[in-house]
Amino acid sequence: MDDDITQTKIIMEFFTNNPNRDIQHPEVVDWVSEEWKKRTGKAFRDPDRQIRQLAQSGKLQKIEKGLYRYNPDFISNPELEDFSQSQKNEILERDNYRCVICGKGREYGVELHVDHIKPKDLGGKATVENGQTLCAQHNFKKKNYKQTETGKKMFIRLYELAKNIGDAETQSFCAEILEVFEKNGVNGHIKWER
Template identity: 65%
Template sequence: MQTNDKQNNSTQKDLIVEFFTKHPNRDIKHPEIVDWVSTTYKERTGKVFRDPDREIRKLAQSGFLVKIAKGIYKYDPEKASKRDLEDFTPAQKEKILTRDDYKCVICGKGKKEGVDLHVDHIKPKDLGGEATIENGQTLCAQHNFMKKNLKQTETGKKMFIRLYELAKNENNEALEKFCTDVLETYEKHDINGHIVWDK
């Protein structure tokens, strides 16, 4: 049974790869991908493709696909062939850590506090982010974990909401105004509207 599951997953992944390699350099919406792979899988195997979303996400996370926006993916042959080069080299990591003074760019904690530091892609690899010094940043393990589970803009908005609330409680008008300006910019550009800011 386990062998069959592995074969099915392999076949499903191969089918998605086949679809994208036939449509290179085109932004493709999720329904088009799912409809084609589901229909083709049924025609070829007589079985139902249960979870195409998972295989698509895995291909994006591995760097084979570029996630353009929510539910939109692209296969860029040039990027796919270079995906192994998208990790930072030891020399790049050292330059980024040195530039950031061996401290997390979010909380400021670093080696002195005994914090594990990670070199992170600002624009994630699965969104086409490259391994360049400019696209690198130092994060502590906690904030790197948060960024991976929340988009970076979400992490930032939550941080500014907490800072805004603290400034209000402390009657720090300058800091409150600064946070208000930042949070209103989020609203102006309709970024992370699902995270509620109580003014």
């Protein structure tokens, strides 16, 4: 057994041997679990978590839920994709120092973050156009869901609230937006009950 082998190295070995290819999560898990067992005689515990951590650290690109890619060119300079302080200042000023989702600013006691609209791990660039101001709460939610998922869930909640209080105008507005999601097949796994 190679004493230097780690579970992270096994995962990266798989991806570096398959560069620039969109790879479904099960293919990675099956290979790394089998390879780890061959090399160590032990079971690989929770490869899912380590794959996510590699994507979050910028070593892999998360293309969509359960689909990852290793792009050596993207990985070589991940620090280039961080916003500079002057870009952060410009984005905050453009967004009036308010979260673009809820409208809250520092006067509400919220912490503001400058966020990539298209995430870094999906190839998003550090440009002012790709930046937005989010409160800590909405930035955290976006990290757990793709932005379109967060948006669809927000409009479903607003639709339900408007329906419950009899606000037909807001209900109609939300329905129009949710129909666009459905018409274009965006986030079909999130169900909207009319």
